[in-house]
Amino acid sequence: MAVKRRRSTGFGLGVAMFAPAALYILLLIALPFSLAFVYAFSDARIGSGGSHFVGLDNFRSILKSPSFLRALQNSFVFTISSQILVLIGSTTLALALKDKFRGRGFVRFLILLPWVAPISLGAIGWKWILDSIYSVINWILVAVHLAKPYDAPMWLGEPKLAMLSVILVHTWRILPFSTVIILAGLTAIPKDIPEAAAVDGAGFWRTLFEITLPMMRPILNVALLFGIIFTFTDMTVVYILTSGGPADKTQVLPSLAFFTGVQGSDLAAGAAISLFLVPLLVVVAYLMLRMAHRAEVV
Amino acid sequence: MAIVETRAVTKVFKEGTMGAVNNVDLVTHEGEFLVFLGPSGSGKTTLLRMIAGLEVPTSGDILIGGEVVTDLTPRERRIAMVFQSYALYPHLTVYKNIAFPLKAQGVPKDQHQKKVEWASGLLSIGHLLDRKPRELSGGERQRVALARAIVREPSVFLLDEPLSNLDAKLRASAREELESFHRRVGTTTIYVTHDQVEAMAMGDRIVVLHKGIVRQIGTPTEVYDDPADTFVATFLGSPPMNLLKNGEVIVGFRPEHLVPAGANGGAAIKLKLKIHNVEYLGSEWIVYGRPQGEGAPDQVVVSRLPTADHKIGEIHDFTVAEKHLRFFDKETEKRAPARALTWP
Amino acid sequence: MPRRGQNRARMGKLGHWLVIVVFTVLLAFPFYWMLITIFKQTGDLYNTDNNPFTFNAAPTLDNLQVLFFETRFVRWLGNTALVGVLVVGITLVLALPAAYALARLTGQWGQRLGIGIFLTYLVPPTLLFIPLSRVVAELGLQDTIWSLVLVYPSFTVPFSIWLLMGFFKSIPKELEDAAMVDGLTRFGAFVKLVVPMSFSGILTVVIFTFTLVTQEFVYALTFISPEANQMLGVGVPTFLVRGDVYFWGSLMGACLIASVPIALVYNLFLDRFIAGFTVGAVK
DSSP, X not given: OHHHHHHHHHHHHHHHHHHHHHHHHIIIIIHHHHHHHHHHTBOOOSSOSOOOBOTTHHHHHHHHOHHHXXXXXXXXXXXXXXXXXXXXXXXXXXXXXXXXXXXXXXXXXXXXXXXXXXXXXXXXXXXXXXXXXXXXXXXXXXXXXXXXXXXSOOTTTSXXXXXXXXXXXXXHHHHHHHHHHHHHHHHTSOTHHHHHHHHHTOOHXXXXXXXXXHHTHHHHHHHHHHHHHHHHTOOHXXXXXXXXXXXXXXXXXXXXXXXXXXXXXXXXXXXXXXXXXXXXXXXXXXXXXXXXXXXXXX | OOOEEEEEEEEOSSTTSOOSEEEEEEEOOTTOEEEEEOOTTXXXXXXXXXXXXXXXXXXXXXXXXXXXXXXXXXXXXXXEEEOTTOOOOTTSOHHHHHHHHHHHTTOOHHHHHHHHHHHHHHTTXXXXXXXXXXXXXXXXXXXXXXXXXXXXXXXXXXXXXXXXXXXXXHHHHHHHHHHHHHHHHOOEEEEEESOHHHHHHHOSEEEEEETTEEEEEEOHHHHHHSOSBHHHHHHSSSSOOEXXXXXXXXXXXXXXXXXXXXXXXXXXXXXXXXXXXXXXXXXXXEEEEEEESTTOOSOOEEEEESSOOOOTXXXXXXXXXXXXOEEEETTTOBEEOOOOOSOO | OOOHHHHHHHHHHHHHHHHHHHHHHHHHHHHHHHHHHHTSOHHHHTOTTSOXXXXXXXXXXXXXXXXXXXXXXXXXXXXXXXXXXXXXHHHHHHHHHHHHIIIIIOHHHHHHHHHHHHHHTTSOHHHHHHHHHHHHHHTTOTTSHHHHHHHTHHHHHHHHHHHHHHHHHTSOHHHXXXXXXXXXXXXXXXXXXXXXXXXXXXXXXXXXXXXXXHHOOHHHHHHOOSGXXXXXXXXXXXXXXXXXXXXXXXXXXXXXXXXXXXXXXXXHTHHHHHHHHHBTTBO
């Protein structure tokens, strides 16, 4: 009888300890999440009083808007391009950092800086480096005669270059994070596996592509999925670097949602735009759950 | 099939310290099962890894089949190795694990299946080819590791303590499998272990290593009956050889040769022992006693007897046949010729 | 005697060093550039004829002086620090018990809820900021740092629960059982035994939460307009600009001062941080 009582208080205590956090999350994530849907189907604006249900009107109009379609495309293009670069770059860097060498701690500190620095501040640093007049990159290009003075690339002014710049800044920011996670996966591989491969006759590249990388697939997936989320849902880089310009050419979904909803006061349209983030997030969530499930089974 | 030779091989890991392996000279016989035996830290694994090419010697040379291979990568040495953990590739099926060395060495793809089937048939794991390593038992994994090693028909097999990860019950049958495997295949094999029972049971010859130095190379009979120094004498045999200081020498005799008085005819020394402890192991008795009498050292000696009715505290007469006595120099601890004893 | 192995090893080493140098330069260069820019005189900085890598005029502390005394930088530092401390406190109060409950008490449900918590981490601020801006306005917290104190735990709590859960699971249950046999209640065992033992896990949560607070942008930008109440991440790029003119010297100073200390601390806790992300993926 004492056991029975004990178990139920145990459960009760568990609920009590979990409840505050659960309540908070419900109120500050689930509630706003639903509100986003409500706004998307309304005509809410900042400042105006009530709001009315307008059905799919918002969605219809944004789907017709070229800047929205542009932003939708950009979100995918920027994310996919930057994450491919990140995957290749961070795997390479992680392989180089795997073995101890003098100064490794200092190198690790340096390469972590892009990830650790507040996003906006790193972006502002890049804005200075890519400045239309005073860019240090252009100065170097001119000095080695790869560009003409006064005709050097407008990194943030010319549409294609601006897109490239955004992709590169995203890559720059996520690379350290990915590297560090992949490094953890690398060090988890037992030492005798690459040795067995060496004895079996595999050279560097075969060992890398047929043994090391396949063994790291779960970790690579984790790094990739998180990198995708961090890039796809970020508005800061675009906001700081180009404000979505030139002429809305580098807008992404989150930044467009901000400009429309907050600066443009059109809460409903802003909410509708931001909801287009959800499909990708659902796919990512599904993939992560599947990975977690597989890990449990093993 | 080839002969492995090391010439003055030394490996120093940290400058200024003593080497993990010091000046080792040895030559294998063709097709033999050679055991590197020693406690942990004796350098046996380092020596094996240098033969494999996974470590580079600080000085000295390694030869395989008469060719100097000291600077060659493992890939170029035509050897196969089985690691302590088996090092099976976890993401590949058993089939792909075994086929991997063939792929890596550029064997044409149409030959893979035949060779894999041959190797897996040799080890009776043909029914496991579609499984992944994590689905296999310890014994099955060992067989897969062996199949992967044999599929390339290497000239030398290197095995690094492959039985130490198995639980005791499995170890005996796995050991037997390894022995029969070697009889079938006949490849020169070097086997590293710290377990002297394994070494005695499996080895054609044993290389006894301590602190990176070879103490003795010999057949099991030679290292057991004619140990070259006190280390070999006490490392082989359980319980170890009794060693007693006696004047200028150390005299040793094995527990099974310390028998009750009267059991020995012929030249023998007599020992009076006060029984200190008695253990019944089922198959035998272990009797511990202190020698009594003038000049007797204050040590406990051990005897192994098929039957015993000794009680603690009693004093009994024991004897050791003179032909079973082994003498070691007190300073060098190396084998010395027979001397007169100062006692008993 | 020709040593073939050595040549190959040398090439490998060269490649190794090349990779490290190239990546380190690419990743750290902007911060080096910030450092140089801080100490450059304005005339030197805005002269395209000058080699930007050298100090053509003497290095100066003017930019830093402007930053500290003529802008609200110090105030933003204070705001951020205050919000950071408060949010850390709230996060710990919410996450510690929840993580313990999930790790210990609720069996199979614990797994499901744990994953559910983790999934909420995937709901980004850029989705919630519009509805939340209204909620904040309704509550009258618009333009104050309290709006952030209220909202920030929404992204620090889920990850902290996840991190602490993994940590608690590694503490053997027997210890708590022993404590309860000795007379403590479940909750007492939690407070007096488990929490002190989890010091390093808690420290990780503290550091990580604090860095998340300093890095946040969207909420601060949306909820707060007045310059004096703004946070570091938004104040610096927004208010160190007058019209179209950027005060680059001071801007770079702000960036560097805000980034480097965080980086130093982050480095110390890196391993725990990774563990939080990779739990379950690395076996």
